[in-house]
Amino acid sequence: MSEIFLSFSGDKSQKFAEKLQDLIKKIGLGTIFLANTNIKSGDNWLEKIYANLKECRVGIVIFTKENRDNNKWLYLEYGVLSYKQETKTDENLKTIPIYLDFTEDDWKDNPLVKYQSVSFSVNFDEAIDNLLVSINDTLRKKKGFNASEKRLEEPLLSIINELKNIILSPEEIKDDKTKINSVSTPLTPITQPLNKSVIAQVLENIHSFIKKNQCILYNYIEYDKVEKYLENEVKIDEVTLSDAIAYLSDTNHLIFTEEEGLDGYPIEYIGLSAKGQKIIRRRKVK
Numbered sequence: 001m002s003e004i005f006l007s008f009s010g011d012k013s014q015k016f017a018e019k020l021q022d023l024i025k026k027i028g029l030g031t032i033f034l035a036n037t038n039i040k041s042g043d044n045w046l047e048k049i050y051a052n053l054k055e056c057r058v059g060i061v062i063f064t065k066e067n068r069d070n071n072k073w074l075y076l077e078y079g080v081l082s083y084k085q086e087t088k089t090d091e092n093l094k095t096i097p098i099y100l101d102f103t104e105d106d107w108k109d110n111p112l113v114k115y116q117s118v119s120f121s122v123n124f125d126e127a128i129d130n131l132l133v134s135i136n137d138t139l140r141k142k143k144g145f146n147a148s149e150k151r152l153e154e155p156l157l158s159i160i161n162e163l164k165n166i167i168l169s170p171e172e173i174k175d176d177k178t179k180i181n182s183v184s185t186p187l188t189p190i191t192q193p194l195n196k197s198v199i200a201q202v203l204e205n206i207h208s209f210i211k212k213n214q215c216i217l218y219n220y221i222e223y224d225k226v227e228k229y230l231e232n233e234v235k236i237d238e239v240t241l242s243d244a245i246a247y248l249s250d251t252n253h254l255i256f257t258e259e260e261g262l263d264g265y266p267i268e269y270i271g272l273s274a275k276g277q278k279i280i281r282r283r284k285v286k
Contacts, residue, residue: 001055
């Protein structure tokens with residue numbers, strides 16, 4: 001039986017559950033039950049759901065504005081998890097309601113709101129960190145687990161971006177010339193010393209720029225365009241950007257290398273290490 005039960009209903013909730021499953025598996029926080037992937041043809045689906053509800057140690061119920069007020073299956077699974085939580089003999093059990101596009105204050109009169117929830121509509125990074133830490137604390141999988149550092153790693157960062165994209169509305173992710181991609185949080189002018197939050201935002205903006213411009217695997221764009229965007233539109237000062245790129249290179253989040261171009265001239269490019277994505281940085285004179 002699985003240690004973590006993901007309960008969902010509706011398109012947005014399901015997509016989030018599937019990507020959350022990918023994230024939890026990549027980190028190695030526990031085994032997961034997700035109905036649409038764990039129930040096979042010929043299975044007694046109701047029996048399998050109840051068995052996993054009974055045996056799981058962490059139950060995560062994913063609520064959205066669309067499914068929160070009238071969904072019998074979501075309520076049923078939440079009810080089973082709640083009953084188990086109230087009658088538990090093992091302290092290492094937890095029920096976690098997730099609110100994707102609203103907060104607990106928007107639903108404060110609902111009797112379902114009795115466990116500490118995680119809302120992704122205010123501060124996504126803080127919410128995902130709290131959720132991952134809560135899972136790890138309950139299942140005790142990793143000693144010294146630091147979620148805020150872990151999510152900066154590749155390929156976790158790409159999954160984090162996909163989770164953000166699921167939560168945002170179509171209006172928020174429309175093509176906007178003033179943004180790289182609304183998945184990324186635009187930076188305000190940076191004057192404070194370089195920290196991990198700034199580094200994370202720089203890397204996230206680079207990833208999003210590549211995604212929006214379809215710079216995947218064999219497609220190339222000049223690094224200068226990325227640099228110009230980060231300096232002029234995202235408003236990262238030149239020193240901060242240089243320091244952030246140097247840090248990301250030193251920690252293998254970004255890789256600098258050289259090879260010979262098609263015309264025989266050596267080129268230097270910056271590549272995202274996870275999938276070998278490459279951006280031409282500049283040509284060198286022989």
